[in-house]
Amino acid sequence: MEEIKSRLNRSFATVFPHLAPEKIPGANMDNAGSWDSVAHMTLLTVVDEEFGIETDPEDAENLTSWQALFDHVSSRVSGAA
Amino acid sequence: MTLTEAIKITNRSADDHENPQRIHLVCGFTPLHLETFLKAYGRLRSGGSGISFIAGLYGDLAGNLERAGREASATIVVMEWADLDPRLGVRDLGGWGADLGPDIVTEVSGRLARLEQALIKTAERGSVAISGPTLPLPPVAHTPGTRASSLDIHLSEMVAAFFSRVTGMSGVRAVSRQRLDELSPLQDRFDLKMELFAGFPYKQRHADVFAGLLIDVLYPPAPKKGLITDLDNTLWSGIVGEIGITNVCWDLGRKAQVHGLYQQLVAALADSGVLVGVASKNDAAVAGEALRRTDMLIKEGSLFPVEVNWGPKSASVERILKAWNVGSESVVFVDDSPMELAEVKAAFPQMECLLFPAGDPEAVWKLLWQLRDLFGKDSIREEDRLRSASLRSAAVIGDVGEGEAPADFLAGLNASITIDSRKDTADERAFELINKTNQFNLNGRRLTEADWKSSLQQRASFLVRVSYQDKFGPLGKIAVLTGAMDGGTMYVHSWVMSCRAFSRRIEHHTLDWLFRHSGAKTIGFDYTATDRNMPLQEFFRGVTSDELKPGLMLTESEFREKCAFLPHRVEEMADTAATG
Numbered sequence: 282m283e284e285i286k287s288r289l290n291r292s293f294a295t296v297f298p299h300l301a302p303e304k305i306p307g308a309n310m311d312n313a314g315s316w317d318s319v320a321h322m323t324l325l326t327v328v329d330e331e332f333g334i335e336t337d338p339e340d341a342e343n344l345t346s347w348q349a350l351f352d353h354v355s356s357r358v359s360g361a362a
Numbered sequence: 363m364t365l366t367e368a369i370k371i372t373n374r375s376a377d378d379h380e381n382p383q384r385i386h387l388v389c390g391f392t393p394l395h396l397e398t399f400l401k402a403y404g405r406l407r408s409g410g411s412g413i414s415f416i417a418g419l420y421g422d423l424a425g426n427l428e429r430a431g432r433e434a435s436a437t438i439v440v441m442e443w444a445d446l447d448p449r450l451g452v453r454d455l456g457g458w459g460a461d462l463g464p465d466i467v468t469e470v471s472g473r474l475a476r477l478e479q480a481l482i483k484t485a486e487r488g489s490v491a492i493s494g495p496t497l498p499l500p501p502v503a504h505t506p507g508t509r510a511s512s513l514d515i516h517l518s519e520m521v522a523a524f525f526s527r528v529t530g531m532s533g534v535r536a537v538s539r540q541r542l543d544e545l546s547p548l549q550d551r552f553d554l555k556m557e558l559f560a561g562f563p564y565k566q567r568h569a570d571v572f573a574g575l576l577i578d579v580l581y582p583p584a585p586k587k588g589l590i591t592d593l594d595n596t597l598w599s600g601i602v603g604e605i606g607i608t609n610v611c612w613d614l615g616r617k618a619q620v621h622g623l624y625q626q627l628v629a630a631l632a633d634s635g636v637l638v639g640v641a642s643k644n645d646a647a648v649a650g651e652a653l654r655r656t657d658m659l660i661k662e663g664s665l666f667p668v669e670v671n672w673g674p675k676s677a678s679v680e681r682i683l684k685a686w687n688v689g690s691e692s693v694v695f696v697d698d699s700p701m702e703l704a705e706v707k708a709a710f711p712q713m714e715c716l717l718f719p720a721g722d723p724e725a726v727w728k729l730l731w732q733l734r735d736l737f738g739k740d741s742i743r744e745e746d747r748l749r750s751a752s753l754r755s756a757a758v759i760g761d762v763g764e765g766e767a768p769a770d771f772l773a774g775l776n777a778s779i780t781i782d783s784r785k786d787t788a789d790e791r792a793f794e795l796i797n798k799t800n801q802f803n804l805n806g807r808r809l810t811e812a813d814w815k816s817s818l819q820q821r822a823s824f825l826v827r828v829s830y831q832d833k834f835g836p837l838g839k840i841a842v843l844t845g846a847m848d849g850g851t852m853y854v855h856s857w858v859m860s861c862r863a864f865s866r867r868i869e870h871h872t873l874d875w876l877f878r879h880s881g882a883k884t885i886g887f888d889y890t891a892t893d894r895n896m897p898l899q900e901f902f903r904g905v906t907s908d909e910l911k912p913g914l915m916l917t918e919s920e921f922r923e924k925c926a927f928l929p930h931r932v933e934e935m936a937d938t939a940a941t942g
Binding site: 292295296298318319322323326327330331337338339341 | 364365366369370373392394395398555556559560562566
């Protein structure tokens with residue numbers, strides 16, 4: 282789990298370079314200023330690349346927070362294992 | 363590259379540059395990952411400079427192009443079928459009935475005409491990279507997909523005709539469909555789910571490849587200047603010293619066609635102004651006779667210098683570079699021997715050293731395309747054709763001795779210099795000289811097409827182009843100056859001269875003409891010392907006693923005192939508004 286958190290944080294830091302590291306785990310589309318619809322699609326793709334998964338664009342509207350993405354990635358990675 | 367890699371590159375760019383270069387990205391869809399990849403490739407191509415894109419409105423390609431203003435220095439236009447008629451996309455439901463074909467053709471024709479008009483204005487402001495539709499047509503025609511429909515053929519014909527017209531405009535370059543097909547297969551381009559969900563129609567891999575090509579087209583790498591080729595098992599099949607002059611071959615019948623194709627390409631490169639030299643370990647007399655065979659596809663006269671000896675190839679290459687007066691980074695060396703390539707590479711690490719894979723036709727095919735890419739240029743001008751011949755005459759002048767040739771020799775050249783002060787901003791040769799000349803270059807500054815055009819549109823600006831010819835033949839256009847008059851002082855902003863024209867006092871004649879023609883008593887130079895402009899520095903040391911530093915000023919009296927010898931005839935093609 283810690284490794285997933287660390288890698289997810291790295292993805293967030295790539296897409297939102299100005300987001301303070303301590304704010305990443307609590308980030309969502311409402312409180313992260315630069316997290317707009319374009320950044321959202323970019324973030325999903327970067328997360329896909331980081332974890333080697335393929336997220337359906339239709340799921341995007343439910344993955345609008347760090348926590349939701351963490352849960353999504355955790356289920357996909359553990360499901361593949 | 364992956365999107366993550368692209369973002370990391372662009373993040374570095376954002377940190378480093380407060381005033382990035384601005385480019386209009388004109389498309390009808392949400393650019394999303396395409397824009398990210400464009401930024402990344404743009405930064406890599408520019409050597410680190412930041413690039414920002416100005417995108418337009420969704421679904422309005424022509425309107426976006428029409429609204430693109432002067433705030434950007436270049437434009438990228440990405441056209442897909444849906445931009446030419448929404449019924450050719452998937453986000454509108456306008457019908458695919460058989461009776462709609464003529465109406466779709468009419469719509470596409472009208473939108474292409476509108477785009478063409480907008481492109482005319484855009485091209486006047488700067489470079490444009492444009493691409494035709496990269497995505498497949500939807501199943502709009504009534505025929506099965508195995509058959510080309512008349513609608514498909516008609517639409518392709520209209521788009522092809524459009525591209526034929528717009529690429530004739532100065533500064534407009536189109537992405538090669540063939541290259542895109544090679545790098546991004548058609549079936550791997552369209553992301554229907556992403557298009558329906560986010561309005562972005564490209565699969566990531568396609569966006570990556572396509573962005574790289576668009577940046578290549580917008581900012582083409584500087585073409586290499588010279589090709590040095592081996593002979594045995596490269597320019598021809600066989601070792602001439604062993605099998606004899608008549609038995610080396612390059613034809614289909616003797617299974618040596620790949621050498622014929624190579625000769626054919628090298629001949630074409632030479633015709634387009636590429637310098638072609640030979641470095642071969644051979645008996646000079648034998649190799650020379652083989653090169654004079656009448657069935658050679660590249661004529662002996664196109665090869666200069668021909669270095670045939672038993673010494674190290676690197677020594678031959680060094681002599682060729684000296685004769686050409688070009689840097690090793692501008693030259694490609696081709697040989698069939700990995701050992702020779704390694705020896706030359708060790709001596710000239712910046713030189714592109716390529717293996718001629720004689721036994722592998724597929725690899726030779728790749729090599730031929732690689733050479734085309736390395737030497738490719740937008741257009742071929744008269745100066746390109748003159749280059750090799752003028753280097754031969756430069757070699758004759760160089761044989762007289764180091765530095766400037768003696769006065770009696772120069773006087774005997776029967777030379778004439780033509781100074782053209784008409785302000786032709788569309789002169790691609792002048793723009794090219796400014797951007798590729800290193801040694802006789804006032805400040806080493808490179809200009810974008812937008813910079814070039816806007817600076818010459820200033821009322822007090824001037825452009826001076828210098829051509830030269832002597833009894834050895836014409837050199838063509840070899841020097842360019844730009845600047846502006848300010849009161850009684852002339853300020854020169856750019857001054858470049860081809861290295862082919864050194865040692866002839868052309869630069870002295872140019873300054874003499876400037877003083878006489880402008881009436882200025884002082885000329886100020888936007889001078890900066892660079893790592894490579896020593897010949898220019900040497901010239902200035904000969905005409906002024908002042909320290910060479912930015913803001914250098916030269917008075918007419920000092921120039922006349924130190925520059926009395928002007929051996930050549932000068933002809934003028936003057937525009938009275940240019941310098942006066």
